[in-house]
Amino acid sequence: MRGTLPLYATGLALFAIATSTLRAQALGSADERARELLSRMTLEEKIGQLYLPHNDADDNALRAGALGAILNASDPARSDKMQRIAVEESRLGIPLFFGRDVIHGYRTIFPIPLGLACAWDEELAREAAAISASEAATGGYNWTYSPMVDISRDPRWGRIAESFGEDPLLASRLGAAMVRGYQTPQEGLPAGMAACVKHFAAYGAAEGGRDYNTTLVPERELRDVYLRPYRAAVDAGVFSVMSAFNDLDGVPCTGNEWLLNKVLRHEWGFEGFVVSDWMSTVEMIAHGFCADEGEAALRSLKAGTDMEMVSKSYINETARLIEEGRLDLSTLDERVLSVLRAKFAMGLFEHPYRTPGREGVILSKEHKDAAYRAALQSAVLLKNEADILPLKAGAKVAVIGPLADAPHEQLGTWCFDGRDEDSITPLSALRDKLGKGRVVYAPGLEYSRDESRAGFAAALKATKSADIVLFFAGEEAMLSGEAHCLADIRLPGAQEELIKELATSGKPIVLILMTGRPVVIGDIEGHAQAILAAFHQGTMAGPALASLLCGEVSPSGRLPISWPRHVGQIPIYYNHKNTGRPPKPEEFVPINQLPRMQKQTSLGFTSAYMDISPLPAYPFGYGLTYSSFSYSKLERSSATMHMGGGIEISATIRNEGKQSATETVQLYVRDVTGSVTRPVRELKDFRRISLAPGEERRVSFTLNSSQLAFTGLDMREIVEAGLFRVWIAPDSASGLEGSFELLP
Ligand code: BGC
Numbered sequence: 001m002r003g004t005l006p007l008y009a010t011g012l013a014l015f016a017i018a019t020s021t022l023r024a025q026a027l028g029s030a031d032e033r034a035r036e037l038l039s040r041m042t043l044e045e046k047i048g049q050l051y052l053p054h055n056d057a058d059d060n061a062l063r064a065g066a067l068g069a070i071l072n073a074s075d076p077a078r079s080d081k082m083q084r085i086a087v088e089e090s091r092l093g094i095p096l097f098f099g100r101d102v103i104h105g106y107r108t109i110f111p112i113p114l115g116l117a118c119a120w121d122e123e124l125a126r127e128a129a130a131i132s133a134s135e136a137a138t139g140g141y142n143w144t145y146s147p148m149v150d151i152s153r154d155p156r157w158g159r160i161a162e163s164f165g166e167d168p169l170l171a172s173r174l175g176a177a178m179v180r181g182y183q184t185p186q187e188g189l190p191a192g193m194a195a196c197v198k199h200f201a202a203y204g205a206a207e208g209g210r211d212y213n214t215t216l217v218p219e220r221e222l223r224d225v226y227l228r229p230y231r232a233a234v235d236a237g238v239f240s241v242m243s244a245f246n247d248l249d250g251v252p253c254t255g256n257e258w259l260l261n262k263v264l265r266h267e268w269g270f271e272g273f274v275v276s277d278w279m280s281t282v283e284m285i286a287h288g289f290c291a292d293e294g295e296a297a298l299r300s301l302k303a304g305t306d307m308e309m310v311s312k313s314y315i316n317e318t319a320r321l322i323e324e325g326r327l328d329l330s331t332l333d334e335r336v337l338s339v340l341r342a343k344f345a346m347g348l349f350e351h352p353y354r355t356p357g358r359e360g361v362i363l364s365k366e367h368k369d370a371a372y373r374a375a376l377q378s379a380v381l382l383k384n385e386a387d388i389l390p391l392k393a394g395a396k397v398a399v400i401g402p403l404a405d406a407p408h409e410q411l412g413t414w415c416f417d418g419r420d421e422d423s424i425t426p427l428s429a430l431r432d433k434l435g436k437g438r439v440v441y442a443p444g445l446e447y448s449r450d451e452s453r454a455g456f457a458a459a460l461k462a463t464k465s466a467d468i469v470l471f472f473a474g475e476e477a478m479l480s481g482e483a484h485c486l487a488d489i490r491l492p493g494a495q496e497e498l499i500k501e502l503a504t505s506g507k508p509i510v511l512i513l514m515t516g517r518p519v520v521i522g523d524i525e526g527h528a529q530a531i532l533a534a535f536h537q538g539t540m541a542g543p544a545l546a547s548l549l550c551g552e553v554s555p556s557g558r559l560p561i562s563w564p565r566h567v568g569q570i571p572i573y574y575n576h577k578n579t580g581r582p583p584k585p586e587e588f589v590p591i592n593q594l595p596r597m598q599k600q601t602s603l604g605f606t607s608a609y610m611d612i613s614p615l616p617a618y619p620f621g622y623g624l625t626y627s628s629f630s631y632s633k634l635e636r637s638s639a640t641m642h643m644g645g646g647i648e649i650s651a652t653i654r655n656e657g658k659q660s661a662t663e664t665v666q667l668y669v670r671d672v673t674g675s676v677t678r679p680v681r682e683l684k685d686f687r688r689i690s691l692a693p694g695e696e697r698r699v700s701f702t703l704n705s706s707q708l709a710f711t712g713l714d715m716r717e718i719v720e721a722g723l724f725r726v727w728i729a730p731d732s733a734s735g736l737e738g739s740f741e742l743l744p
Contacts, residue, residue, distance in 0.1 A: 030344035031271075034337050037092065045092060046336045047318045052099070052275060052309045057082060065090045066315075068307060068339050069097035069143065072416075079140030080353060087352045095343060095352035097194065102144040103162060103414035104128070106135035107422065108367040108539055111378040112412040112480075112516060113148065113174075115535035117164040118557035118623070119377035120664050120686055122177035128374055129181025131367050133193035137186060138359050139417065142348065143194040144182055145242060149175035149229035150199055153571040155564065156209030158484035161413050161516035161536070163204055165560030166573045166620060168225050169683045172232035179236040188351040194342065197233035199244035199277055201259055202226040206246060209570070211483045215246045220676065222248075223711040225575075231268055239272045239342050243305050245280045252287045254280040255296070260304030273338035274304055279311040293317055298327055306335040363422060368540060375537040375544030380557035381624040382531040382617075388508050389530045390551025390626060391468065396438050398466035399427050400459045400502065402445040402495065403474040403514040409448070412536025413481030413516055422539050426472055426512070429542030433550060440466055444502075448476045449493040456501055463502045469509045470549065471499060471528070477536060480516025489567055490520045503527040512545060518563040521617060533559075554626040556662035556688070558731070562616040569612060574620035574732035575679040583608035585615050621666050621683070621731035627657025627693065634728055634736035641742045643719060646704035651728040651736055653689065654696035662690045667701045668732065670725040675713055681732055699728070705742060 038046070049068035056078065057067050062085040073079045079098050087093045104110045110128045111118075119125075129146070136144060149171045152163040164171040179195045186192025202222060206213035217226055230241065241264060244253040253259055254276045264270045281300045282293055290296040297313035298321050308314045321327035343349065361367065381389070391397065403409055407423035431439050444459030445452070463469050473495050478484060490496065502509060511528035513519060516536055525531070532555065534545060547553050562572050583606045591611040594602075608614045630653070637648035653665055667685040671678040685701045703726070705719050712718040721744040729735020 030341045033344045034340035037094070037340055038333060038336055040092065041336070043319055043322070046332055047314060049094065049336050049339045050307050050314045051312070052307050054310055059085055062086050063089050065092060065094060067096065068094070069099055071099040071309065073098055073140065076138065076140035076354070083352050094340070095348040097143040097343070097348070098141045099143040099145060099196075100136060100139065100141040101146070101414055101416060102132050102136045102141065103146050103148070104412065105132050105371065105538060106139065106417050107362045107419065108135060108371050109411050109415055109418035110371050110374045111537045112161045112535055113164055114161050114517070114560065115378040115537055116374060117170060117174055117560035118380050118535070119374065120170065120558050120560075121377060121688060122173050124374055124377060125174045125177040126181035127370055129178040130184045131370055133182045133184065134186060135362050135367065136193060137354050138362060140354050141193065142189070142346070142354070143196065143240070145196045145198060146182070147175045147178040147195065147233065148198050149233060150202070150204030151226050151229065152204035152561070153573045154204075154206070154209035155489050155517040155519075155561070156485050156487060156567065156570060157204065157206055158211060158413070158480045158486070158516070159204070159482055160561070161480040164229070166562065167560065167575065167683050168228040170560055171229040175229045176232040176236035179233050179238045183237060183239070187355050189347045191237075191239065191346055194239035194346055195233070196240040196242050196275065197230055197238045198242035199253070200230055200241050200264065200274070201244060201253060202248055203244040203246050203253075209485055211485050212245045215248050217248065219715055220711045223715070227263070234264070234268050234270045239346065241270065241272065241274050243274055243276050243280060245277050245283065247287050247289070252280070252284045252289050254305050255284050255289060255299035255303045257303040265304060271338075271341065273306040273342050275307040276300060276305050276309045278309050281305065281308050281313050282311040294321060297321060301327060301331060301335055306338045363539075371538055372540040372544050375540045376547060376553055378535060378537060378557050379545065379548055379555050380533040380559055380622070381555035382533055382563070382622070383525070383528065384624055384626075385529040387626075388468070389510060389532075389549065391549055394438075395467045396440070396465070397430065397434065398459075398462040398469045398507070399430060399439055399441045399472070400444050400462065400469055400498070401472035401474075401512075402443055402448045402450060402493070403512075404441065404443060404470075404472035406447070406476075409474070409476045410514055410536055410541040411538055412477050413484070415477065418539065424540060424542035426470075426542045426545045429546035430470070430549070433546045444498045445493055445495060447493070448474055448479065448491070448495065451494045453494060453497070456498060459498060460501060460505060463505045463507050466507065469502055469507055470512060471502070471509055472512050472514060473499070474514035475516055475519065477516070487567070489517060490522055491524075496522070496524050499524045499527050510549070514541070518559075518561055520564060520567055525617070533557075533563075551626060551659075554659055554661040555623065556625060556664070558621050558623040558664045559618055560620070562620045563618040565615075565617040566612045568609065569616070572616050575682050577677050578680050579607045581606045583614035585613055588613045615733075619731050619733035621664070621729070622733070623664070623731075625657075625661035625663065627655050627659045627661035629661075629663045629691070629730065630654045630656050631728060631730065631736050634738045636726070636738055636740055639740055641703070641705055641740055643705050643721065643742065643744060646702050647740060648700050648702055649726055649728060649738070650698055650700035652696055652698055653691070655691035655693055658693050660690060660692045662688055663730065664688050665699045666729050666731065666735070667703065668727040668729055668735065669703070669708065671708060671710070671720070672723045672725060674710070674720055674722070676710070678710065681727070683732070701728070708742065
């Protein structure tokens with residue numbers, strides 16, 4: 001059965017609104033126009049639409065219609081020229097897509113997606129994407145390879161930095177919001193910049209966190225966890241989907257007919273186009289799935305990959321495949337139609353050129369303010385012993401650590417267009433805010449992997465001269481991102497040693513983590529009175545961190561991932577199954593405290609390690625503020641819910657502290673018994689609320705039976721009657737607990 005018509009269709013509706021009704025009628029629908037155009041195309045022109053080269057294209061190739069899009073064409077004047085040749089000098093005048101990885105900003109760099117996810121704020125994600133699109137348009141781009149919504153449960157995987165973390169609901173909401181943001185009408189285009197959701201599918205499940213690695217995800221888990229955010233992006237009207245590099249249960253995604261044709265198109269009703277990842281078509285040869293380029297082209301065309309990125313198997317092989325009768329012309333036509341339809345729906349035929357002279361939007365005050373707000377919201381306060389933060393008035397601070405003044409590193413991964421010189425670092429922002437006299441700077445280490453102790457003495461001296469240490473620890477930008485995976489995710493270089501050295505001074509230490517992943521904090525946790533996880537926050541990291549540290553704004557970020565204590569715990573995620581023998585965290589005894597000569601049965605028989613607690617260092621959803629909130633009076637509108645109906649679950653949240661702060665109230669559910677086992681908790685909704693000291697608010701969530709659906713034994717979505725537990729909670733490991741019964 002076909003899914004509901006995706007919002008993609010609203011692209012058409014917007015298109016009709018953007019032009020006059022009369023004109024829209026004259027133009028007909030994108031589909032009709034695409035079919036009409038297709039009927040006039042030669043075989044070479046059809047194949048050309050499916051080719052996506054990078055950097056530049058030959059003028060003659062453009063005139064011949066030998067390509068459909070171009071990636072990373074970085075000179076806007078040349079891009080404009082190329083578009084003019086394609087539109088004005090080729091036989092059919094088909095405009096090109098100009099693609100770019102605009103992942104977390106173009107010139108105004110926002111926090112990396114993992115950081116942005118900490119804000120749990122769809123409107124912020126939408127705004128960041130809309131700003132990115134408006135700046136990227138000045139570079140001549142009309143298509144971005146974002147959002148990446150791959151669920152990631154493994155911080156060793158470098159691309160966790162680009163993800164929204166481990167939860168399908170959070171990733172769905174943020175991914176859909178970014179699609180709406182990029183595709184905001186702009187410059188006459190009904191969808192300003194076409195988004196591309198990636199990497200379809202389950203790329204984040206790479207075994208061992210090694211990029212490009214095999215993924216083995218059973219279909220039920222695929223549907224219930226991994227596929228949900230891509231589906232949300234499709235429902236939000238995303239124009240394109242990128243097929244992933246990985247093989248999924250033995251079938252590379254780019255040649256996976258089940259995934260692309262059955263699930264994406266047939267079940268979900270996707271009407272945009274699928275682009276391969278970089279050479280992922282011909283990489284099916286290395287996978288051992290295709291013998292040669294001809295077979296690679298055949299399998300990916302048949303599977304439903306419309307456009308080939310960089311490699312040329314379609315260009316080189318398609319005509320021969322048709323001639324030999326191995327590929328039907330109708331299959332090729334379907335692929336071409338997908339691309340043409342998107343170009344018509346985008347409005348590219350009417351608005352092929354980007355308006356010149358709009359560079360003023362770049363790094364505008366409005367854009368920097370938004371990046372500042374995003375950075376503020378993306379910092380997660382993990383620890384704040386004895387309210388050591390915010391800094392006390394008049395305190396003298398020692399600014400230490402390799403990330404304190406590292407303009408390049410704070411931008412994070414995937415930053416083609418951001419410039420180091422636009423970054424404001426924590427050091428410069430603190431000097432501005434506190435005055436130079438109150439800031440003594442001694443980095444201690446020159447860069448994150450630095451192993452030299454040469455700067456230790458100066459750092460210790462600075463520490464002794466100050467009241468408190470602000471240690472800006474972290475990872476260089478290049479330690480995360482594509483193909484940048486790590487087996488050891490502790491702070492690199494001699495950072496741990498330096499922190500221990502500074503701790504000998506007895507001065508309190510605030511650890512600010514500027515990383516691309518949750519790093520294992522290990523035993524330095526005990527040396528830090530406060531820990532602020534900031535990730536790589538982009539251009540405005542400095543001003544945002546300075547405001548937070550000085551207490552002008554309370555931290556409000558929440559973890560979108562479970563933060564591991566030890567690399568050996570991975571994968572560790574909150575929405576796991578219970579097992580028949582769940583661990584008992586309260587009974588955990590560190591291995592060195594176990595008595596000798598114990599019997600085999602001494603520890604009971606539960607699913608746990610002997611040498612590390614079963615709990616993460618910090619759970620999914622966790623984050624402190626400078627205030628504290630109480631949760632009380634959990635109520636449900638009814639003890640029972642009817643199939644097709646819903647109930648209200650509410651609680652009172654009160655700011656018990658002395659400062660205004662923002663709390664992210666989370667709704668979790670557990671389906672106690674199912675025809676298949678169900679997770680111990682699943683996030684169903686969340687709401688950010690800001691409360692003044694002493695203020696309280698009743699927060700009410702509507703929970704419908706459709707939100708309780710999962711994939712049943714026959715792989716169809718079902719909702720099963722029975723008992724459900726429900727929590728309104730500040731994080732995934734605590735909260736007020738209630739229950740209700742879903743009646744058949
Ligand atoms: C990455 C994609 C990216 C593409 C184009 C690939 O290597 O996996 O995420 O969009 O390159 O740069």
